[in-house]
Each structure stands twice: as C-alpha cells, then as structure tokens.
Amino acid sequence: MITFSNVNKWYGDYRALTDINAEVKKGEVVVVCGPSGSGKSTLIRTVNRLEEIKSGQLLFDGHDIQAPMSSYQLNQLRSRIGFVFQSFNLFPHLSVLENIMLSPMKVRGIRRADAKTRAMELLERVGLSAKASAYPAQLSGGQQQRVAIARALAMEPPAMLFDEPTSALDPEMVGEVLAVMRGLAKDGMTMMCVTHEMNFAREVADRVWFMDAGCILETAAPETFFRSPQHPRAQRFLSDLRSH
Amino acid sequence: MPFILDLYTILHDNWLLLLIGSYPNGPLGGIVCTLILSVVGIGLAFPLSVLMAMARLSPWRLLRWPATALVYVVRGVPLLMVILWVYFLVPVLIGRNVSGFTTMLCTLVIYEGAYLSEVVRAGIQALPRGQMEAARALGHSHLGAMWSVILPQALYNMLPSMLSQFVSTIKETTLGYVINVQELTFAANQINNQLLTKPFHVFFILAVSYFVVCWSLTQLTQWLERRIASKRRGIAPKPSTKARAASVTLESPT
Numbered sequence: 001m002i003t004f005s006n007v008n009k010w011y012g013d014y015r016a017l018t019d020i021n022a023e024v025k026k027g028e029v030v031v032v033c034g035p036s037g038s039g040k041s042t043l044i045r046t047v048n049r050l051e052e053i054k055s056g057q058l059l060f061d062g063h064d065i066q067a068p069m070s071s072y073q074l075n076q077l078r079s080r081i082g083f084v085f086q087s088f089n090l091f092p093h094l095s096v097l098e099n100i101m102l103s104p105m106k107v108r109g110i111r112r113a114d115a116k117t118r119a120m121e122l123l124e125r126v127g128l129s130a131k132a133s134a135y136p137a138q139l140s141g142g143q144q145q146r147v148a149i150a151r152a153l154a155m156e157p158p159a160m161l162f163d164e165p166t167s168a169l170d171p172e173m174v175g176e177v178l179a180v181m182r183g184l185a186k187d188g189m190t191m192m193c194v195t196h197e198m199n200f201a202r203e204v205a206d207r208v209w210f211m212d213a214g215c216i217l218e219t220a221a222p223e224t225f226f227r228s229p230q231h232p233r234a235q236r237f238l239s240d241l242r243s244h
Numbered sequence: 245m246p247f248i249l250d251l252y253t254i255l256h257d258n259w260l261l262l263l264i265g266s267y268p269n270g271p272l273g274g275i276v277c278t279l280i281l282s283v284v285g286i287g288l289a290f291p292l293s294v295l296m297a298m299a300r301l302s303p304w305r306l307l308r309w310p311a312t313a314l315v316y317v318v319r320g321v322p323l324l325m326v327i328l329w330v331y332f333l334v335p336v337l338i339g340r341n342v343s344g345f346t347t348m349l350c351t352l353v354i355y356e357g358a359y360l361s362e363v364v365r366a367g368i369q370a371l372p373r374g375q376m377e378a379a380r381a382l383g384h385s386h387l388g389a390m391w392s393v394i395l396p397q398a399l400y401n402m403l404p405s406m407l408s409q410f411v412s413t414i415k416e417t418t419l420g421y422v423i424n425v426q427e428l429t430f431a432a433n434q435i436n437n438q439l440l441t442k443p444f445h446v447f448f449i450l451a452v453s454y455f456v457v458c459w460s461l462t463q464l465t466q467w468l469e470r471r472i473a474s475k476r477r478g479i480a481p482k483p484s485t486k487a488r489a490a491s492v493t494l495e496s497p498t
Contacts, residue, residue, distance in 0.1 A: 048381055071385060079383025089378035093397050103382040106392055137477070155382060 001026045001159050001190045002047055007056035009042060009214075016042045018214045020056070024159070024207075029191045031201040031222070034211035035237060040194040041086075043211065044161050047192070048081040049074065061158050079107045082157035086164040088144040090136040090151070096123070097132040100151045108155070115154075122150040126180050142173030146180050159190035166197055198241060202226055210234045250445050258435045262453070265426045271345065273426030275453060281345070281427060282414045285352035286360075290406070292353060293360030294399075298390065300365050311361070318358035324419055327351045331423050348420040356413055363405045367398035401472065407465040411458045418454075428453060 002024040009017040017039050024030045032040045045051040046058060049065060058065040063077055090099050100119035104110040110118075123129045126146040136144055145165055152160060162181065166174040178200050185191060185204045195201065201208055201222055208225040210218040210233075217231040229235045255262075265273015272280070299311035318326070330351045335341050371394060379389035399406075418429040432450040436443050 050377055050381060075380075075383045075385050077383075078381060081381070083378075083381040085374055085378060085381075087372070087374050089372070089374035091375065091378070091393050091397075093400065102392060103384065106388060107383040137475075151382070 001028070001061055002192060003057075003059040004043075005057040005059075007043075007046065007053050007058060009039075009046065009051065009053045016214050017046070017053070020216055022209060022216055022219060024190060024192050026158075026190055027188050028206045029185045029189075029204055030193070030207045030209060031205040032192065032194045032209045032211060033196065033198070033201060033237075034217075038211040039214040040211050041163050042214075044163050044192060044194050047161055048078045048083055050083075075107065079103065079155050080157050082152035082155065082160035084145070084148050084152055084160065084162045084165050086167050088136075088141070088148045088168070090144055090148055092136050095133050095135055096128065096139070096147050099136070099147060100154045103151070104154050119150070119154060122153050123147075125153075125183070126150045127176075140173060141169045142176045145169065145173075145177045149177075149180055149184075153184075159192065160184065162191065162193040162195065164194050164196070166195065198226070210237070212237075247445070250442060251449060254435065254439070254442065254445055255449060258431075261431050261435060262428065262449070265431050271343075271426050273428075274431045275428045275457075277345070277425070278414060278417050278427040279457075281348060281352065281417045281420065281425070282410065285349055285356055285417075286406075286410050286413055288349075288353045289356035289360055292357035293364050294395065296357060296361035297364035297368060300361065301368060314354075315358045315361060318355055323351070323355055323416055324422065326355055327419055327423060330354075344420065344423045344425040347423055348417065348425045352413060352416065355416075356409060359412075360406060360409055363402050363409060364398065367402035367405075368394055370401065371397055403472065404465045404469045407461060407468065411461045411465075414458055414461075415454065 004020040004022045007017055007020040008015070020043060032043065034040055042051055046053050047060060047065065053066065056066075060077070060081060065077070069077070090096075091102065094102060097116065097119050100122060101112070101115040104115045104118065105112060120129065120132065123132055126149055128143060128146055128150070131139060131143060131147075136147070139147065149160075149165075165181070166177050169177065174197065178197060181191070181193070181200070182204055193200075193205075205222045207219055208222050209216050210220075210225065210229070210231065212233045218225065218229065218234050220230070225234070226238065229238055261274060263274045264276045265271065267273060267276075271277075296311045296314070299307040300315065302308050302311075327348065331344075331347050334347065334350070375393055375397070376389055379393040380386070384392065417425075417427050420427050421429045421433070424430070429450060432446050436446040439446065
C-alpha cells in the first residue's frame with residue numbers, strides 16, 4: 001500500500017532521511033518509533049508530500065507520489081491519504097460537523113445532505129455524536145483528535161497516517177484516542193503511526209519500524225522487537241523507555 | 245455661555261450644509277459625502293487588499309513583486325502626494341476630466357488597499373501553519389484552502405484592525421478638501437467663509453463631528469476585540485445560536 005524505495009531527504013546540508021526502504025502492506029498496522037529527531041515525522045510527512053524528498057521512489061496504493069503531476073492530481077491523491085496531526089489542526093471557525101463535511105463537499109463535490117449523513121455516521125464511530133454542533137474550542141484535546149480522525153476518514157482513504165496523534169494530549173485523554181485507533185485497526189484499516197505509545201505498538205501493530213538519525217535500523221513484529229531487539233540502538237532505546 | 249449660544253446658532257443655520265452639502269442644488273457633500281467616500285473607499289479597497297495580500301504571499305515572483313512594490317511605494321509616500329498625482333495625472337492618462345470625488349475615491353482605494361493588504365497579510369501569517377497543512381492534506385488546493393479555511397479565520401481575527409483602518413480613512417477624507425471634494429471639512433470652510441468672524445466656533449463643530457464618528461467606531465472596535473478574544477477562548481457562543489450554545493455548555497466536560 002505504501003512503499004518507500006531508496007528514499008532520501010535533505011534539509012540543506014542535513015540529511016533527514018537516508019536510504020529508506022520499507023513497505024506498509026494493505027491492512028497492516030505499522031508503528032514507527034525511535035528517539036526525538038530520528039526522522040519519524042519527516043518520514044510520514046513525505047507520504048502525502050507535505051515534505052518533498054530528494055531522491056528515491058514512494059508508492060501509495062500503486063500511485064507514484066513523486067511523479068510529475070498537475071496540482072489537481074496531487075490534491076486528489078492527497079485527499080485519499082488520511083493524515084492525523086499531533087496538534088489536531090481542526091478548523092476553529094467551523095463546527096465539528098462542518099469540519100468533517102468541508103472536504104468531501106469542496107474536494108469531492110459530494111452533496112451537502114450526503115456529506116452530513118456520512119459525517120454523522122463517523123461522529124457516531126468516534127463516539128462524539130453529541131458534539132456535532134460544538135466548536136473545536138469547546139472540546140477537550142482527546143475529543144478534538146477524535147474529530148480530526150473522523151475528518152480524515154470522511155475522505156474514505158485506503159490508508160491512514162498518524163503523526164504522534166497522542167503526544168499533545170493530557171495523559172487521561174490518550175486512551176480515548178487510542179481506542180478509536182484500535183477500532184480502525186480491527187476493521188482492517190491500513191495504518192502507519194508515529195507514536196511513543198509502546199503499549200499500543202505491542203497490542204495493535206503488525207510491524208514496528210525503529211528509526212534513528214534518519215535511517216530505519218530495524219523492522220520486526222512487535223513481540224520480537226520488544227523481547228529481543230537486534231540493533232544496539234534499539235536495545236538502548238527500549239531500556240531507556242523501561243527505566244522510567 | 246455666548247459661545248454655546250453661537251454654536252447653537254451656527255448649527256441651526258447650517259446643519260443641512262454640514263450634513264449633505266449643497267445637495268440637491270450641488271453635489272452631495274458634508275458628513276454624508278465623508279461617510280460615502282470612506283465606506284465606498286474601504287469597500288472597494290477591501291477585496292483589492294485581499295488579492296494583494298495573497299499576491300504578497302504568493303510563491304510566484306510575477307505576482308509577489310508588483311504587489312510588494314506598490315505596498316512599499318504607498319507606505320513611503322504621503323497621502324496628499326498620491327492625491328495630487330491622481331488629480332493631475334489621471335486626466336492626462338484618460339484624456340478627460342475626472343471629478344474631485346472620483347479622484348479622491350480612487351486615491352483612497354489604492355492607498356487604503358495597500359495598507360489593508362498588510363493587515364490581511366499579517367492576519368494570514370498569524371494563523372498556525374497547521375491550518376494550511378491540514379487543508380492541503382485533505383486535498384484542498386492552495387486557493388481552495390485560502391478561501392474555505394485561511395481567509396475566514398484571518399479576516400475575522402483582523403476585523404478590529406480593519407475597523408481602525410476605516411477610522412483612519414474617515415480622517416483621511418479631509419484631504420479631499422485640497423482638490424475641492426465637498427466633504428465635511430469643505431462644508432465647514434464654506435460656513436467659515438460666510439461668517440468670517442467665527443472660525444473657532446466653526447472648526448470646533450467640525451472637530452466634534454469627526455470625533456463623535458471616529459470615537460464611536462473606536463468603541464465598536466474595542467467591543468469587537470473583546471468579543472473575539474472571548475470567542476477564541478471558546479467561551480462566547482456563535483451569534484444567533486444561544487440555545488444551542490447553552491446545551492453545549494451543559495454537556496461540555498472541563
């Protein structure tokens with residue numbers, strides 16, 4: 001579903017991603033973990049070209065992301081890649097319902113009534129039907145992130161990307177967001193998640209990618225990764241995590 | 245006391261002139277002319293300023309450079325200079341005379357458009373970058389995201405600044421006096437020329453008239469600022485949805 005082949009990215013002289021070769025298969029849940037500054041967020045942001053890469057190839061659902069295309073084609077491609085941000089980025093001037101309806105209507109040209117029906121179903125799914133007419137500022141962080149997930153799902157993406165979806169949340173709200181993500185995984189959604197929630201990785205992930213300094217150092221099934229990490233950097237990372 | 249009595253007499257004899265100028269026997273003037281100039285001026289300057297702000301932020305040099313140049317020129321030249329330029333240059337360019345009112349209106353649109361575009365640009369740039377990113381990630385085009393996501397927020401946040409700009413515009417219309425636009429200052433001067441002996445009274449009335457209009461608008465600006473600030477904190481409901489907001493307040497956690 002998402003394939004990285006020899007992906008390299010530079011910020012000026014700084015090499016942010018080095019020879020990334022990896023694949024997220026259809027229906028698979030991949031958790032990308034690693035220390036801060038290791039390039040996890042950069043990696044996930046290259047998938048919908050929020051970050052441009054310097055060389056290599058990136059395939060999403062059979063489409064070459066880097067291929068020369070019109071901005072219209074790029075927008076249509078982006079609209080099929082669900083993306084959830086660390087800072088939610090809901091549109092504060094729109095109600096919860098309008099946040100979810102906006103893009104299906106404007107980007108896909110779906111009729112208002114149909115968009116609304118669909119939005120209500122999605123709100124039901126993330127457990128926030130009662131908040132349809134509320135504004136983002138009236139919601140807690142956890143609720144906002146659940147709305148952001150519903151907003152991404154409204155475009156019916158074949159895969160969802162999560163960029164540290166729980167890092168900006170108060171601890172007691174992490175659970176509700178992870179629960180929604182668990183539900184998605186159970187329904188067979190292809191997911192790529194950058195997260196520090198190791199319990200989530202252990203329970204839900206099919207594969208764990210460990211990154212440091214712009215490289216993927218290790219990919220493994222979670223049980224293998226957490227029990228016996230191979231790379232010394234991964235061993236140190238995991239023991240640092242356990243020590244507190 | 246005689247001062248106040250004199251004021252009363254002047255107002256009593258000339259209120260219509262101050263209000264609408266010599267209309268219907270001459271062009272519409274007085275405070276109505278001042279307000280029409282300001283409202284239409286800002287009204288036309290506003291869409292221009294949005295386009296200019298977007299051009300200023302555009303990745304294309306072809307759009308960015310002319311807009312930037314215009315803003316720098318306007319900021320570096322006194323308004324009176326621009327008025328004189330338009331007054332003497334435009335008739336040469338289009339080959340026929342233009343009324344003082346039109347000249348003044350064009351000048352205000354260019355001048356205020358440039359200043360307002362800086363306000364709009366600041367409003368756009370003050371929004372978190374994540375807003376544009378989220379819209380682009382959902383598949384909106386740059387212009388589509390501007391239209392549905394960025395501008396509604398930026399313009400709303402900038403309402404108080406735009407209203408201040410409107411107050412400046414009202415005060416700037418006085419400069420129309422030098423090219424015989426029959427606005428409020430022109431009318432006051434007409435009265436002064438008739439009376440000859442009461443300049444202090446006449447210009448006192450003039451000052452108070454401007455002050456009342458501008459001060460009220462400034463108060464409105466401050467009220468708006470408070471309202472927007474509280475809305476940003478998520479407290480104030482949307483207008484006209486009191487009932488709905490009440491139910492939301494009841495449900496919301498915290």
